[in-house]
Amino acid sequence: MHDVIIVGGGPAGLSAALVLGRCRRSVLLVDAGRPRNAVTERMYGYLGHDGRPPGELRALARTELEQYPTVECRDGEVTDARREEDGFAVVLADGRTERARRLILATGLATALPDVEGFSEYWGRGVHHCPYCDGFENRDGPLVVYGKGEGGKGLALELTAWSRDLTLCTDGRAEALSDGDRDRLARQRIRLDERPVARLEGAEGRPARLRFADGEALPCRALFFAPAACAPSSLIERLGCTLTPKGTVPTREYEQSNVPGLYVAGDASRRVQFAIVAAAEGAMAAFAINTELLQEDTR
Numbered sequence: 001m002h003d004v005i006i007v008g009g010g011p012a013g014l015s016a017a018l019v020l021g022r023c024r025r026s027v028l029l030v031d032a033g034r035p036r037n038a039v040t041e042r043m044y045g046y047l048g049h050d051g052r053p054p055g056e057l058r059a060l061a062r063t064e065l066e067q068y069p070t071v072e073c074r075d076g077e078v079t080d081a082r083r084e085e086d087g088f089a090v091v092l093a094d095g096r097t098e099r100a101r102r103l104i105l106a107t108g109l110a111t112a113l114p115d116v117e118g119f120s121e122y123w124g125r126g127v128h129h130c131p132y133c134d135g136f137e138n139r140d141g142p143l144v145v146y147g148k149g150e151g152g153k154g155l156a157l158e159l160t161a162w163s164r165d166l167t168l169c170t171d172g173r174a175e176a177l178s179d180g181d182r183d184r185l186a187r188q189r190i191r192l193d194e195r196p197v198a199r200l201e202g203a204e205g206r207p208a209r210l211r212f213a214d215g216e217a218l219p220c221r222a223l224f225f226a227p228a229a230c231a232p233s234s235l236i237e238r239l240g241c242t243l244t245p246k247g248t249v250p251t252r253e254y255e256q257s258n259v260p261g262l263y264v265a266g267d268a269s270r271r272v273q274f275a276i277v278a279a280a281e282g283a284m285a286a287f288a289i290n291t292e293l294l295q296e297d298t299r
């Protein structure tokens with residue numbers, strides 16, 4: 001019986017493991033090694049690591065964890081999890097079952113890419129979803145926002161902080177945009193293009209233009225899209241967590257879920273989806289769990 005099992009070895013899970021290891025808690029961290037930002041070359045906005053390749057941060061954290069003898073990091077996949085009387089049981093892909101008094105799901109989030117030719121080719125290298133992560137590097141460039149509804153409009157307005165050369169492409173008539181929305185975009189000098197999109201074309205590993213179905217093209221240094229709601233990890237659903245319409249868990253204070261003893265940290269919970277926030281959430285969950293276990297054991 002471990003004190004804590006952590007599913008996921010991104011910033012959230014690794015940070016939780018570090019805090020718990022320093023509290024001398026027995027921790028099993030299981031990671032399938034498919035982080036959300038795997039496609040991206042550099043991670044920005046992480047204090048002290050701005051611009052570092054994200055894989056390097058994970059590797060550094062894994063090395064740091066080696067000095068904590070009660071922490072085991074295991075590469076593998078958790079395929080099932082259930083609540084038991086005194087904690088949780090998780091089943092690994094190799095068939096082993098492990099048990100713990102508390103469970104942290106730090107499983108991240110999958111990003112659903114719009115189904116347009118070229119998007120997956122340049123995903124993370126000119127096709128982005130988050131201006132906070134990738135706006136600065138593309139500042140003042142000709143930027144395209146791809147989005148059919150509210151999300152596209154909101155993202156286009158948000159991006160005015162990074163560039164004033166913006167086109168919102170709705171890939172067909174934008175039924176969701178009201179006259180007021182159109183006015184608001186026009187007042188910010190955001191061009192609106194409702195022509196159907198054929199593909200994103202590029203050169204030297206970067207996008208260069210968005211090609212419309214009528215054959216014309218729009219220059220584009222980077223393309224931003226508003227991601228659709230994501231399917232959460234099946235573990236989150238199986239354990240009975242409440243979900244937001246976006247597929248994340250509306251955690252309470254210290255990343256507690258509605259399931260007693262279950263914490264959800266990082267992108268899988270509802271707050272700001274930055275790596276540094278994920279790490280902070282992991283640390284908060286670890287703090288709360290250590291406090292709970294101390295109270296239980298010293299009652």
Ligand SMILES: Cc1cc2nc3c(=O)[nH]c(=O)nc-3n(C[C@H](O)[C@H](O)[C@H](O)COP(=O)(O)OP(=O)(O)OC[C@H]3O[C@@H](n4cnc5c(N)ncnc54)[C@H](O)[C@@H]3O)c2cc1C
Pocket residue numbers: 007008009010011012013030031032033034035036037039040042043044045046076077078079106107108109111123124130132133134233235265266267268273274275276278
């Ligand atoms: C293209 C892109 C660029 C980004 N750029 C930035 C940036 O510049 N700056 C920034 O702050 N943020 C950036 N982000 C967001 C950042 O990646 C996330 O906020 C951060 O990775 C969240 O950390 P996490 O620990 O919650 O999840 P992740 O880092 O996604 O880690 C989750 C881990 O859990 C594992 N896992 C999932 N299910 C299981 C299972 N059943 N069993 C075992 N393991 C499992 C996964 O394999 C993965 O390794 C970017 C995101 C994307 C998609």
